[in-house]
Amino acid sequence: MKDKEAASGARVQIKVKDKIYEGYLLESYEKDALLLKLESGYNIGFKKKDVDSIKVLRTPEKAPAQREKEMHQRKNLPGISMIITGGTISSQLDYKTGGVKPLTSPEQLLAIAPKLLETVNIRKLVRPFSMLSEDMTPREWQKLAGLAAKLLNEKENQGLIITHGTDTLHFTSAALSFMLRDLNKPVCFTYSQRSIDRGSSDATMNLQAAGHASLSQMAECMLVGHATSSDNFCHAIRGTKVRKMHTSRRDTFKGINDSPLAKIWPDGKFEILNKNYKKRDNNRQVNEDTAFEEKVALIKYYPGASSEILELLTDKKYKGIVIEGTGLGHVATSESRLNWLPAIKRAIQQGTIVAIAPQTLFGRLQPQVYSGGRELAAAGVIHTEDMLPEVAYIKLGWILGHTQNEKEVKHLMGTNIAGEINRSLSEKDFLY
Amino acid sequence: MKDKEAASGARVQIKVKDKIYEGYLLESYEKDALLLKLESGYNIGFKKKDVDSIKVLRTPEKAPAQREKEMHQRKNLPGISMIITGGTISSQLDYKTGGVKPLTSPEQLLAIAPKLLETVNIRKLVRPFSMLSEDMTPREWQKLAGLAAKLLNEKENQGLIITHGTDTLHFTSAALSFMLRDLNKPVCFTYSQRSIDRGSSDATMNLQAAGHASLSQMAECMLVGHATSSDNFCHAIRGTKVRKMHTSRRDTFKGINDSPLAKIWPDGKFEILNKNYKKRDNNRQVNEDTAFEEKVALIKYYPGASSEILELLTDKKYKGIVIEGTGLGHVATSESRLNWLPAIKRAIQQGTIVAIAPQTLFGRLQPQVYSGGRELAAAGVIHTEDMLPEVAYIKLGWILGHTQNEKEVKHLMGTNIAGEINRSLSEKDFLY
Numbered sequence: 001m002k003d004k005e006a007a008s009g010a011r012v013q014i015k016v017k018d019k020i021y022e023g024y025l026l027e028s029y030e031k032d033a034l035l036l037k038l039e040s041g042y043n044i045g046f047k048k049k050d051v052d053s054i055k056v057l058r059t060p061e062k063a064p065a066q067r068e069k070e071m072h073q074r075k076n077l078p079g080i081s082m083i084i085t086g087g088t089i090s091s092q093l094d095y096k097t098g099g100v101k102p103l104t105s106p107e108q109l110l111a112i113a114p115k116l117l118e119t120v121n122i123r124k125l126v127r128p129f130s131m132l133s134e135d136m137t138p139r140e141w142q143k144l145a146g147l148a149a150k151l152l153n154e155k156e157n158q159g160l161i162i163t164h165g166t167d168t169l170h171f172t173s174a175a176l177s178f179m180l181r182d183l184n185k186p187v188c189f190t191y192s193q194r195s196i197d198r199g200s201s202d203a204t205m206n207l208q209a210a211g212h213a214s215l216s217q218m219a220e221c222m223l224v225g226h227a228t229s230s231d232n233f234c235h236a237i238r239g240t241k242v243r244k245m246h247t248s249r250r251d252t253f254k255g256i257n258d259s260p261l262a263k264i265w266p267d268g269k270f271e272i273l274n275k276n277y278k279k280r281d282n283n284r285q286v287n288e289d290t291a292f293e294e295k296v297a298l299i300k301y302y303p304g305a306s307s308e309i310l311e312l313l314t315d316k317k318y319k320g321i322v323i324e325g326t327g328l329g330h331v332a333t334s335e336s337r338l339n340w341l342p343a344i345k346r347a348i349q350q351g352t353i354v355a356i357a358p359q360t361l362f363g364r365l366q367p368q369v370y371s372g373g374r375e376l377a378a379a380g381v382i383h384t385e386d387m388l389p390e391v392a393y394i395k396l397g398w399i400l401g402h403t404q405n406e407k408e409v410k411h412l413m414g415t416n417i418a419g420e421i422n423r424s425l426s427e428k429d430f431l432y
Numbered sequence: 433m434k435d436k437e438a439a440s441g442a443r444v445q446i447k448v449k450d451k452i453y454e455g456y457l458l459e460s461y462e463k464d465a466l467l468l469k470l471e472s473g474y475n476i477g478f479k480k481k482d483v484d485s486i487k488v489l490r491t492p493e494k495a496p497a498q499r500e501k502e503m504h505q506r507k508n509l510p511g512i513s514m515i516i517t518g519g520t521i522s523s524q525l526d527y528k529t530g531g532v533k534p535l536t537s538p539e540q541l542l543a544i545a546p547k548l549l550e551t552v553n554i555r556k557l558v559r560p561f562s563m564l565s566e567d568m569t570p571r572e573w574q575k576l577a578g579l580a581a582k583l584l585n586e587k588e589n590q591g592l593i594i595t596h597g598t599d600t601l602h603f604t605s606a607a608l609s610f611m612l613r614d615l616n617k618p619v620c621f622t623y624s625q626r627s628i629d630r631g632s633s634d635a636t637m638n639l640q641a642a643g644h645a646s647l648s649q650m651a652e653c654m655l656v657g658h659a660t661s662s663d664n665f666c667h668a669i670r671g672t673k674v675r676k677m678h679t680s681r682r683d684t685f686k687g688i689n690d691s692p693l694a695k696i697w698p699d700g701k702f703e704i705l706n707k708n709y710k711k712r713d714n715n716r717q718v719n720e721d722t723a724f725e726e727k728v729a730l731i732k733y734y735p736g737a738s739s740e741i742l743e744l745l746t747d748k749k750y751k752g753i754v755i756e757g758t759g760l761g762h763v764a765t766s767e768s769r770l771n772w773l774p775a776i777k778r779a780i781q782q783g784t785i786v787a788i789a790p791q792t793l794f795g796r797l798q799p800q801v802y803s804g805g806r807e808l809a810a811a812g813v814i815h816t817e818d819m820l821p822e823v824a825y826i827k828l829g830w831i832l833g834h835t836q837n838e839k840e841v842k843h844l845m846g847t848n849i850a851g852e853i854n855r856s857l858s859e860k861d862f863l864y
């Protein structure tokens with residue numbers, strides 16, 4: 001039965017019980033079964049005996065990442081540099097496991113975005129490390145910020161693209177927003193949710209849009225990627241106001257409590273959506289300012305939560321703790337056995353900075369409305385306005401890297417340093 | 433200047449520098465200042481010398497919560513019962529502080545929803561406790577579930593309304609979804625984001641819609657409230673698939689990874705949006721099943737997170753830990769100093785159940801795509817599919833209240849018990 005066999009890695013259409021499935025054939029460990037990688041990223045298995053037919057759409061040799069193109073760089077185009085850090089955008093599908101594995105050379109990445117090379121001249125392509133983004137730590141943020149500052153201060157570079165895994169990309173974009181002071185040029189983070197050898201890879205459009213954004217007037221750390229699930233246009237979103245909101249969709253990154261900065265079409269059309277951005281100044285020097293206190297934690301409050309964790313962090317001499325609080329900025333403050341107020345007071349007395357950020361993600365904290373909020377504020381807790389909890393954590397770590405004076409820390413936490421506080425936020429700014 | 437004075441509690445229009453502000457006048461501690469509570473919930477202060485005029489729209493005596501109406505119950509209407517637990521929906525504005533304080537009698541709540549009393553006959557109105565929802569603990573869930581079961585098994589009751597503070601309402605709705613087995617009739621949680629004496633209170637429409645939902649065919653624990661920021665219609669959302677997503681908007685509750693069950697207009701029009709619901713059966717007896725293991729924690733993974741917290745919880749003999757992981761269900765598993773894998777393995781070896789839930793909130797975990805996910809799964813970590821982290825925590829606590837056999841716990845965590853796993857979820861189901 002020839003029409004029921006195909007090599008792993010082939011793109012195929014499989015007919016099973018009158019339904020058609022399309023995807024890449026994976027190696028299956030069970031010899032009676034076929035395993036297919038669907039466009040959605042899901043793997044699906046079939047018993048061979050149920051398969052009516054297999055139609056090969058493309059043989060594995062022709063999968064795009066394997067056509068390693070020569071890089072046709074045009075020196076007359078505006079120069080930028082690119083930092084590659086790892087993640088799905090630097091990976092290809094492993095047909096043995098159905099998972100992904102790293103690209104063997106960074107040039108493979110450019111091969112899938114030929115249009116990018118018609119927009120910019122990529123002067124330098126640097127890979128300081130290669131890791132999946134869930135493994136990143138503040139030390140990698142510091143390394144990246146240092147490298148970015150160096151490249152941004154080279155007058156031949158008009159901007160910077162940084163490719164990165166999606167899992168913690170919004171953490172890195174926020175960290176660099178604080179660590180790159182007096183930013184002079186665009187820093188465009190981009191990614192993909194599908195490895196670049198897949199027909200459905202979102203890397204191509206994201207890279208093209210990032211190329212256009214890198215030449216824009218916005219001297220901002222921004223995340224550039226799909227605005228919808230289609231390949232129609234991208235959003236550039238402020239690095240401190242963005243969050244990964246879906247495990248697998250291409251338009252996983254959404255602006256929270258802030259409008260996206262711009263809408264960018266792959267052909268270069270560029271629409272500014274938010275006038276509140278810092279302007280490019282090629283003569284300005286960006287300052288690398290990467291001090292970061294690692295003894296800062298982000299913890300979660302919820303019904304049933306014991307304050308034991310807070311006690312432990314206090315005992316371990318943590319310098320700062322951000323609590324994801326409920327509603328307008330609350331934790332249990334009543335006389336119940338799970339009251340967090342005593343542990344919070346003890347932490348503050350010992351010199352730990354305690355902040356509360358909104359676990360709702362959207363909206364602004366208002367500690368003055370309920371008595372619990374007022375008690376927390378009176379105890380010295382900082383309510384972080386409309387900051388994302390993840391950003392409040394990074395901001396507190398960065399501030400504590402610079403000063404541990406309580407008054408100064410409080411003042412800086414309330415100061416808008418990198419667009420992380422949106423003073424003009426209104427209740428209308430809700431994505432839903 | 434008579435037109436620049438008004439009593440606190442009055443609804444006024446203030447003219448300041450050619451702009452008009454409308455709201456309730458609060459008592460101000462600074463005698464040179466006026467403090468106004470805007471409809472948005474925000475307080476705004478003015479210097480008296482900048483105020484051009486004050487127009488009194490309603491004197492404080494006429495504020496709605498102070499008109500305590502006689503309850504006109506119609507005994508011929510279908511009977512339901514109502515449990516009042518506290519929260520903003522049981523509060524009124526305190527004009528001294530601009531905050532809110534509890535109602536003095538539960539009947540005040542009904543006074544603002546006269547239409548509710550044209551739909552149902554509220555046979556019993558019970559207030560088992562009165563607390564802001566951030567103070568709730570699993571013991572209150574158990575108390576509520578017990579009371580709910582008793583009322584639902586009274587044949588005169590067609591359904592149940594439970595009013596509750598918004599901060600942790602989605603936790604309580606999830607907890608009761610597990611604790612009320614073989615549910616026979618609708619359990620409708622509702623709330624308000626504005627205290628009931630405010631012109632803008634969302635309590636009126638929410639209570640009306642909850643009344644209609646309580647007579648519906650859906651034997652589900654559901655949250656009923658504003659679907660948009662206007663007073664046009666409500667959504668009923670499954671209790672295990674809902675989350676508070678905004679600090680202050682009326683339509684703060686959104687369904688995550690599941691379509692709302694129904695759209696409900698205040699006049700009683702009822703449109704079913706999701707056919708996947710359990711049908712009412714008035715002859716069925718609901719079973720109260722409230723065992724809950726409190727030594728379960730919900731913690732967060734993020735770049736820079738030390739596994740110290742995990743170590744502490746293991747040492748303290750926690751029975752279960754849910755980690756909010758990144759992306760498809762990850763934590764650092766590389767050889768870096770912040771690798772969480774050793775601490776996770778130790779916890780599992782000691783008998784602690786470790787689960788990972790999606791911090792993206794939307795989408796489904798897929799541990800098999802990346803090597804890190806595969807390593808975690810091989811170590812015995814449970815990936816919680818498309819469950820909200822908050823719901824995964826509650827489900828694990830509830831399961832561990834019944835069995836601590838690892839194999840059984842794993843099996844039950846993967847079993848859809850109360851609609852918390854959506855097997856037919858597709859990437860199209862994204863709210864944005």
